[in-house]
Amino acid sequence: MGRYVVGRLVQAGVTVAIVATxxxxxxxxxxxxxxxxxxxxxxxxAEVRALWRAKYGLDLPLYEQYWRYLLNVARGDLGWSVTLxxxxxxxxxxxxxxxxxxxxxxxxxxxxxxxxxxxxxAARPGSWVDRALGTVSLFFHALPEFWxxxxxxxxxxxxxxxxxxxxxxxxLLYDYYTPWQKLVDRLRHxxxxxxxxxxxxxxxxxxxxxxxxxxxxxxxxxxxxRAKGLGERRVLLRHALRNALLPVITLFGVxxxxxxxxxxxxxxxxxxxxxxxxxxxxxxxRDYWLVTACVVVVSAMVALGSLAADLLYAVADPxxxxx
Amino acid sequence: xxxxxxxxxxxxxxxxxxxxxxFRGPRLARRSVxxxxxxxxxxxxxxFAGALGLRDPVAQPDPVRLSSxxxxxxxxxxxxxxxxxxxxxxxxxxxxSLGVAALAVAVAMLIGxxxxxxxxxxxxxxxxxxxxxxxxFLSIPxxxxxMALLALWGGVSLxxxxxxxxxxxxxxxxxxxxxxxxxxxxxxxxxxxxxxGVSRLAILARHLLPNIVTPLLVSVTLVARNVILLEAxxxxxxxxxxxxxxSWGSIIRDGAEQxxxxxxISFFPxxxxxxxxxxxxxxxxxxxxxxxxxxxxxP
Numbered sequence: 001m002g003r004y005v006v007g008r009l010v011q012a013g014v015t016v017a018i019v020a021t022x023x024x025x026x027x028x029x030x031x032x033x034x035x036x037x038x039x040x041x042x043x044x045x046a047e048v049r050a051l052w053r054a055k056y057g058l059d060l061p062l063y064e065q066y067w068r069y070l071l072n073v074a075r076g077d078l079g080w081s082v083t084l085x086x087x088x089x090x091x092x093x094x095x096x097x098x099x100x101x102x103x104x105x106x107x108x109x110x111x112x113x114x115x116x117x118x119x120x121x122a123a124r125p126g127s128w129v130d131r132a133l134g135t136v137s138l139f140f141h142a143l144p145e146f147w148x149x150x151x152x153x154x155x156x157x158x159x160x161x162x163x164x165x166x167x168x169x170x171x172l173l174y175d176y177y178t179p180w181q182k183l184v185d186r187l188r189h190x191x192x193x194x195x196x197x198x199x200x201x202x203x204x205x206x207x208x209x210x211x212x213x214x215x216x217x218x219x220x221x222x223x224x225x226r227a228k229g230l231g232e233r234r235v236l237l238r239h240a241l242r243n244a245l246l247p248v249i250t251l252f253g254v255x256x257x258x259x260x261x262x263x264x265x266x267x268x269x270x271x272x273x274x275x276x277x278x279x280x281x282x283x284x285x286r287d288y289w290l291v292t293a294c295v296v297v298v299s300a301m302v303a304l305g306s307l308a309a310d311l312l313y314a315v316a317d318p319x320x321x322x323x
Numbered sequence: 324x325x326x327x328x329x330x331x332x333x334x335x336x337x338x339x340x341x342x343x344x345x346f347r348g349p350r351l352a353r354r355s356v357x358x359x360x361x362x363x364x365x366x367x368x369x370x371f372a373g374a375l376g377l378r379d380p381v382a383q384p385d386p387v388r389l390s391s392x393x394x395x396x397x398x399x400x401x402x403x404x405x406x407x408x409x410x411x412x413x414x415x416x417x418x419x420s421l422g423v424a425a426l427a428v429a430v431a432m433l434i435g436x437x438x439x440x441x442x443x444x445x446x447x448x449x450x451x452x453x454x455x456x457x458x459x460f461l462s463i464p465x466x467x468x469x470m471a472l473l474a475l476w477g478g479v480s481l482x483x484x485x486x487x488x489x490x491x492x493x494x495x496x497x498x499x500x501x502x503x504x505x506x507x508x509x510x511x512x513x514x515x516x517x518x519x520g521v522s523r524l525a526i527l528a529r530h531l532l533p534n535i536v537t538p539l540l541v542s543v544t545l546v547a548r549n550v551i552l553l554e555a556x557x558x559x560x561x562x563x564x565x566x567x568x569x570s571w572g573s574i575i576r577d578g579a580e581q582x583x584x585x586x587x588i589s590f591f592p593x594x595x596x597x598x599x600x601x602x603x604x605x606x607x608x609x610x611x612x613x614x615x616x617x618x619x620x621x622p
Contacts, residue, residue: 015458018459143597158584302463
């Protein structure tokens with residue numbers, strides 16, 4: 001078991017290293033350099049540009065830049081953001097917790113709802129409930145995230161003023177709130193973005209859980225449980241579901257990339273100051289080091305997510321531990 | 324021994340025996356047939372958009388008085404902030420979105436199949452290296468990868484956008500093809516062909532590819548729905564299809580600012596995207612069920 005963990009950690013590390021390399025290559029292959037944007041002022045002379053390039057080591061040969069970059073990343077120095085005028089790690093440290101809050105809430109909601117829906121659907125396969133839920137699932141799975149976000153805004157923030165329009169906290173009043181009001185304010189702001197993300201993922205989880213449960217229901221031990229005279233609910237929940245939850249754990253690893261991709265749009269529409277918004281604005285303003293760092297951090301999150309899923313699966317399934 | 328008397332008149336016909344079972348061919352679920360019909364309608368509307376007598380999707384007839392008008396008899400889907408007819412923009416936008424998607428899917432399928440076939444037939448080391456690279460690319464959320472590429476190169480032309488979408492969508496296909504090729508390699512007819520000295524390329528073309536057409540067909544719908552959503556997302560962010568060319572995503576972008584007051588601008592193109600993707604999903608599900616060789620033909 002220990003060897004399995006170490007092996008997977010190394011694999012994840014290799015993947016992140018490859019991603020960092022690819023990002024580095026892509027950025028340096030693109031036309032221009034980090035200062036095309038920042039020093040667009042024609043009054044800035046060529047000497048100043050050369051000075052900046054030398055300062056940031058951009059006049060070094062490519063392989064040496066790459067080596068320095070790797071060393072810096074290993075040390076934790078992710079570079080300087082020319083648009084935000086602060087170290088990249090500071091910008092990331094600000095954005096990452098917001099993103100994790102949003103994505104964590106969305107994953108919890110979507111898996112809870114998805115598993116529940118899958119169970120309901122698999123309890124009576126082929127019934128109208130199953131088919132209706134299946135079609136609704138299919139619909140939500142097909143929606144563009146940004147469109148769903150806009151429609152949620154329209155209905156729940158504009159037409160029915162139940163929730164705020166964006167941001168993490170109320171920009172004006174937050175500082176004057178009592179701790180309890182602060183918590184409520186944060187929760188109110190969290191509802192719409194996380195609900196939007198969760199709605200999109202729930203459909204996928206429900207489909208998967210339904211298929212897994214139906215497959216398990218055909219197995220012998222389920223038939224035995226029924227033959228023993230146990231109630232259908234007990235058979236379903238206590239015997240079948242326990243085994244059908246395992247594939248859903250691997251789904252967790254696959255969901256993280258979709259979650260991150262969806263989060264980019266949701267954060268933009270709801271002005272949620274997370275990694276997605278940071279990455280988008282960095283890309284738009286060609287803030288090279290910030291872009292690189294964002295892509296690498298996001299890929300690391302994805303790799304860690306799938307690693308966590310695999311480890312969870314190994315813990316949950318005793319058959320794997322026998323190896 | 325008494326002989327049985329012959330019945331008078333016509334003999335009783337013997338009971339009818341059941342004939343040989345008739346193979347009805349793969350059956351497509353009704354939902355998938357409807358989905359296919361919807362997609363055909365969309366494709367035809369997009370292709371023959373010019374013949375439908377719609378208003379110009381790009382011209383701005385009256386930005387002062389006609390902008391952001393709600394749906395009415397004259398403008399069934401309303402007008403956008405630049406007084407353009409939303410209905411005609413959605414239809415012409417469909418031409419762009421679907422066209423880009425179709426071409427990008429073709430590119431992705433070509434590259435993915437080639438890569439997967441080569442990896443499947445290669446030695447174990449080469450295969451491992453090739454697939455490790457694919458895994459690494461799969462771990463980057465595609466939207467970020469494409470956004471980074473697009474933004475670093477500035478706004479791109481349509482052909483470049485198609486190429487980029489295609490070049491970033493083939494990874495899943497290659498894994499599928501590789502898995503199928505690996506399985507097929509052990510089959511008797513392939514081993515026999517190798518023993519006879521047939522070249523690798525000929526084995527690929529004559530034996531392997533025809534047998535992976537079925538799962539490839541299903542994955543076409545999957546790649547297509549992902550490309551449509553990706554292109555819409557990029558256009559929504561402003562880095563996909565450039566203005567004033569309409570694309571479903573960019574029309575949504577036009578209406579995003581005032582979605583609270585002028586909801587129709589963002590609502591209708593998004594609904595169209597949802598229906599298209601839903602149809603593709605349903606079609607893919609139906610194809611997978613119908614073409615699954617393990618399922619017995621239904622009586």
